[in-house]
Amino acid sequence: MAGESISRISGKGVYVQGNDIDTDRIIPARFLKCVTFDELGPSLFHDERFTESGESKNHVLDAPQHRGAAVLISDDNFGCGSSREHAPQAIQKFGLKAVIAGSFAEIFHGNCTTLGIPCVIASDEDRKELSKIIENDPEASLDIDIEKREIVCANKVFQVSMKESAREAFLAATFDPLDELLGATEEIKAAAERLGYA
Amino acid sequence: MGKNLYQKVWDDHVIRKLDSGQYQVFMALHLIHEVTSPQAFGMLRDKGLNVAYPNRTFATVDHIIPTDTQARPLADEMAEKMLQVLGEATAEHGIEFFAPQSGAQGIVHVVGPELGLTQPGMTICCGDSHTATHGAFGTIALGIGTSQVRDVLASQTLAMDPLKVRRIRVEGKLGQGVTAKDVILHIIRVLGVNGGVGHAYEYSGSVIEAMSMEERMTVCNMSIEGGARCGYINPDDVTIEFLRGKERVPTGAEFDAAAEKWRSYASDPDAEFDDEVLIDADDIKPTVTWGVTPGQAINIEERVPKLEDVEGLEKNLVTDALNYMKLQPDQGIKGTPIDVAFIGSCTNGRLSDFQRVAELIAGRKVSDAVRAIAVPGSEKVDREARALRLNEIFEAAGFEWRMPGCSMCLAMNPDKLVGDEICASSSNRNFIGRQGSPTGRTILMSPIMVAAAAIEGKVSDAREVFSLKGEE
Ligand code: SF4
Numbered sequence: 001m002a003g004e005s006i007s008r009i010s011g012k013g014v015y016v017q018g019n020d021i022d023t024d025r026i027i028p029a030r031f032l033k034c035v036t037f038d039e040l041g042p043s044l045f046h047d048e049r050f051t052e053s054g055e056s057k058n059h060v061l062d063a064p065q066h067r068g069a070a071v072l073i074s075d076d077n078f079g080c081g082s083s084r085e086h087a088p089q090a091i092q093k094f095g096l097k098a099v100i101a102g103s104f105a106e107i108f109h110g111n112c113t114t115l116g117i118p119c120v121i122a123s124d125e126d127r128k129e130l131s132k133i134i135e136n137d138p139e140a141s142l143d144i145d146i147e148k149r150e151i152v153c154a155n156k157v158f159q160v161s162m163k164e165s166a167r168e169a170f171l172a173a174t175f176d177p178l179d180e181l182l183g184a185t186e187e188i189k190a191a192a193e194r195l196g197y198a
Numbered sequence: 199m200g201k202n203l204y205q206k207v208w209d210d211h212v213i214r215k216l217d218s219g220q221y222q223v224f225m226a227l228h229l230i231h232e233v234t235s236p237q238a239f240g241m242l243r244d245k246g247l248n249v250a251y252p253n254r255t256f257a258t259v260d261h262i263i264p265t266d267t268q269a270r271p272l273a274d275e276m277a278e279k280m281l282q283v284l285g286e287a288t289a290e291h292g293i294e295f296f297a298p299q300s301g302a303q304g305i306v307h308v309v310g311p312e313l314g315l316t317q318p319g320m321t322i323c324c325g326d327s328h329t330a331t332h333g334a335f336g337t338i339a340l341g342i343g344t345s346q347v348r349d350v351l352a353s354q355t356l357a358m359d360p361l362k363v364r365r366i367r368v369e370g371k372l373g374q375g376v377t378a379k380d381v382i383l384h385i386i387r388v389l390g391v392n393g394g395v396g397h398a399y400e401y402s403g404s405v406i407e408a409m410s411m412e413e414r415m416t417v418c419n420m421s422i423e424g425g426a427r428c429g430y431i432n433p434d435d436v437t438i439e440f441l442r443g444k445e446r447v448p449t450g451a452e453f454d455a456a457a458e459k460w461r462s463y464a465s466d467p468d469a470e471f472d473d474e475v476l477i478d479a480d481d482i483k484p485t486v487t488w489g490v491t492p493g494q495a496i497n498i499e500e501r502v503p504k505l506e507d508v509e510g511l512e513k514n515l516v517t518d519a520l521n522y523m524k525l526q527p528d529q530g531i532k533g534t535p536i537d538v539a540f541i542g543s544c545t546n547g548r549l550s551d552f553q554r555v556a557e558l559i560a561g562r563k564v565s566d567a568v569r570a571i572a573v574p575g576s577e578k579v580d581r582e583a584r585a586l587r588l589n590e591i592f593e594a595a596g597f598e599w600r601m602p603g604c605s606m607c608l609a610m611n612p613d614k615l616v617g618d619e620i621c622a623s624s625s626n627r628n629f630i631g632r633q634g635s636p637t638g639r640t641i642l643m644s645p646i647m648v649a650a651a652a653i654e655g656k657v658s659d660a661r662e663v664f665s666l667k668g669e670e
Contacts, residue, residue, distance in 0.1 A: 020491050024629040029609045033276040035236040035283045047636040077392040081629055083327035085343035106427050111343035165359055169218040177357035178349050180216055187213045188355055191224040197254055
């Protein structure tokens, strides 16, 4: 199996506002030039965080009070655009462990799931409220309970949802499907032969 | 009850249900390129795994390849490294690699179809979101992430959730100067950039049926911009005739047998769909984007949004997009000056795109204020265009004719916008910073609209510039 199951994620949150945040913004294309993903963390949202000469634009991700955040909150259609896995890899390498949004683009969602980054869907009101809470108290912890489909934050309970297959995969530690896929060697061979691809 | 194409291809390729509730699906064809695959080979190595079906896997290089000179080593060290790693990995695992100057190199979604690797009824995947292009042949064609590239390399299968299928019928007849690109920009505008989430799009109707394969590829290419996981068109005579004689397609009696099989994948007349949308060809005009998503589009006769007309979060999005694009609310899009014109990409970098534009620009001149480049999608497109002397027509008009690659579609090679330059582009994405400058601006449009803009030096109506009237 893929290792440990993921049932809870806790930590500080940071809210990156906006619908349709695409993967070009999450990780600009020039950072795709790499043969491993290891160095991507610092380039997360690079062009929104830094000017062309490398000065900080005081992006919310760089605000001292949000340093060390584990949960990224955003809005609708998060992760649209290019299929680059560099985007969730950069999110993970930056230190973020879960993303809460109104909705997710599908390829991005799939990539996150395989890497063990839960994509949690929360309503407009709940995201607004969560972002208010962390604005007023950046130290507030968001406790995401994947089993119960809820977030507890500042003593309030928020009902959230997740794609069911992803949720089950996190709980069963099968979110990285490779081992299971490899378990079907004979069936794969049979399919290849039946379809004329052997 | 009949089945639609998606269901038929799915049923053919499903291997089993996984514990997570997803399905394990066999991939008939796996295409790889230098940006999203080297890391996957590294993951295989870490796990001590091999490539399961190297004969179903094909590699090319497109994103990072310069289009002015391909002399090795490439000037950009990182690009050189990526190319090397791909070359080594494919050699090690016995994967065919369409390297530069092999005669077959090009943009992955141009190369697959032109060689005939892409065939109806297949499941196709590639670590690239525009894999949907191959759906034009009646395939389930999916963009995947690098971990999934790893999965397919190791097992030739993917863990997948089934999709819903929305049939989009485009009925009627397109007017002169209205192209496949306008059809898909219009569809995205109508259904939204996330209208397709959870869906495969089936494009059908008389307008789609009347299209050539290259036009169909333009439509399917941008399915992802509409939020759909993939898009497809049912195989028909046009598909079969396109494939006849292609390098990797069987010949003689084998071809006839294959063609019969291919046809059988088309959606049955009584197939059910989860949803259906009807688009009237009369509503489609030459369409251009004004904002920073492909859905922020209007037709050439319209004006960009007024802020009074939008509400809530949408108002912020529109305001931000207009500010970024340096456009005023309610201004007409026609007449917006441009700095750069780009014809190319996997959306519109095929032979017919250059042929159509060449017919129109022959004997005309690109505006002095415009830097214009034409970039064939593959070495084959380049060869065929040169044989027709299209490159000379482009060059005489003031375009640079470049070597094949993704070029200015995205900022991973030396072709980039500078500062806040504004580009009339035949590519598929107008995201912030997409064309290489964090403040660069992109207006998506059809190749003939790019040509019109290049000649006039501003966003123009190709129907007026080239005196196109009546029905196509
Ligand atoms: S041409 Fe553009 S969209 Fe197509 S594969 Fe290359 S970078 Fe991607």
